[in-house]
Amino acid sequence: MSILTKQQLLQIRRDLHQIPELALQETQTHDYLIKIIKQFNAQHLEIKTIPQLPTALLVKVHGSHPQKTIGYRADIDGLPVTEQTNLAFSSRHTGQMHACGHDLHMTVALGILNYFSEHQPQDDLFFFFQPAEESENGGKLAYEQGVFQGAWRPDEFYALHVTPDLPSGTIGCRLGTLFAGTTEINIDLQGQDGHAAYPQRANDMIVAASAMIEQIQTIISRSIDPIEGGVVTIGKMEAGTIRNVIAGHAHLEGTIRGLTQTMIERIDQRLQEIGAGIAKSFNADVQVELHQGGYWPVENNPQLTAEFINYMKSNPDIKYQETQPAMTGEDFGYLLAQIPGTMFWLGVQDKAQLHSATFNPQEDAMFAGMQAMIGFLNNHMQTN
Structure with a gap:
């Protein structure tokens, strides 16, 4: 040929x-x-x-x-x-x-x-x-x-x-x-389930997860240089089984997008710090898992x-x-x-x-x- x-x-x-x-x-x-x-x-x-x-x-x-x-x-x-x-x-x-x-x-x-x-x-x-x-x-x-x-x-x-x-x-x-780099976010929050009528006997992870999501949304606006670009999105939340039971566990999934590897590592650090803070504030066990693999910024x-x-x-x-x-x-x-x-x-x-x-x-x-x-x-x- x-x-x-x-x-x-x-x-x-x-x-x-x-x-x-x-x-x-x-x-x-x-x-x-x-x-x-x-x-x-x-x-x-x-x-x-x-x-x-x-x-x-x-x-x-x-x-x-x-x-x-x-x-x-x-x-x-x-x-x-x-x-x-x-x-x-x-x-x-x-x-x-x-x-x-x-x-x-x-x-x-x-x-x-x-x-x-x-x-x-x-x-x-x-x-x-x-x-x-x-x-x-x-x-x-x-x-x-x-x-x-x-x-x-x-x-x-x-x-x-x-x-x-x-x-x-x-x-x-x-x-x-x-191209931006990406990282997968998986977060598990573990507290104590219980009856909706007795919240003092439970540890509500829907409340803890909601507080964590709110704090995550401050990472880009308060921890990243405003002339640079980044995204943190929590796209999935799972918690609870029925309306009158306090959820003792919540699971969050999301993604990070950053224009430099340094930026992604900074976002990773802040996610871990927020997780530790939520764990202390809500007396919960919070596990933050981040997986980037080979998807670094181009x-x-x-x-x-x-x-x-x-x-x-x-x-x-x-x-x-x-x-x-x-x-x-x-x-x-x-x-x-x-x-x-x-x-x-x-x-x-x-x-x-x-x-x-x-x-x-x-x-x-x-x-x-x-x-x-x-x-x-x-x-x-x-x-x-």
């Missing part, structure tokens, strides 16, 4: 769209990717599978005069969403859909990989087809399992995410944080991102737009905390939003994304 045609790339995207698989279950997707890649010019390619993360895939293009190793990541998992697009190539997997555009992410990566298999790059390039971005933080799993060591350790890392909020084919990026490297933006802005064939931070989460943030790099948006212009059952991105955007990244990588390798 030589350079893939637009029609071939469209067919690859549609094939992938029909076989979405959930986190760490992407076996069919993994096999399809290998089948396509094995049709490329293999002269400079090296394919590596990972026994401890069997649906992941690494592909290296050996450079002609390598001075560094450049990594490019594409996530491969789908979502537990029942597709409602009525497309001829809709998902064949019941209750699963590529509603976040990972089918496009993979196709763009394959297009870039295919180009460099035919046009040997100066530096080593490797492509990480990553499972479990939507859940199970596959990027963190890969890093912790030693995937990026030795010859497979990139000096810098790049990735894109599609967005329906930008015109088709537009490249969006910014210095600083592109904090773009200043130097690499400035070069990326300058290239995109100066190229007349590229539509570029500076974007604001998004409060959605992305596990590429964990990798960027370990390895310098840049994440950017690719506009796919759709009325439906990401994770929607009717999400139907404009496919032509893929080619603009491929050309922009190929051009940037060639320029970057020649000037650094």
Whole structure:
């Protein structure tokens, strides 16, 4: 196979769209990717599978005069969403859909990989087809399992995410944080149940939980710099069994969104402090559990991102737009905390939003994304 045609790339995207698989279950997707890649010019390619993360895939293009190793990541998992697009190539997997555009992410990566298999790059390039971005933080799993060591350790890392909020084919990026980091909140408050007529003999956890929720809402307004952004939301509360019984237990669930890891850690600290205060005030046992996993803020490297933006802005064939931070989460943030790099948006212009059952991105955007990244990588390798 030589350079893939637009029609071939469209067919690859549609094939992938029909076989979405959930986190760490992407076996069919993994096999399809290998089948396509094995049709490329293999002269400079090296394919590596990972026994401890069997649906992941690494592909290296050996450079002609390598001075560094450049990594490019594409996530491969789908979502537990029942597709409602009525497309001829809709998902064949019941209750699963590529509603976040990972089918496009993979196709763009394959297009870039295919180009460099035919046009040997100066530096080593490797492509990480990553499972479990939507859940199970596959990027963190890969890093912790030693995937990026030795010859497979990139000096810098790049990735894109599609967005329906930008015109088709537009490249969006910014210095600083592109995506917020996220943390799951689970809180259990234990007191003493009892009869509603005898409150003095019980310890009401609905009252304690209500006080805790009120105090949590002061974290952003009183503990975080007002020129920065953060969110703490308690979205679920469970307590009580019947109207005339005082609840001795309450359970809260929520989420944190923060633009820097430092901010998230500050919010974590305040949640623990508030929990300790509520426990003392209400003579209750309060357990605050926080789980972030790999969903750290996507904090773009200043130097690499400035070069990326300058290239995109100066190229007349590229539509570029500076974007604001998004409060959605992305596990590429964990990798960027370990390895310098840049994440950017690719506009796919759709009325439906990401994770929607009717999400139907404009496919032509893929080619603009491929050309922009190929051009940037060639320029970057020649000037650094």
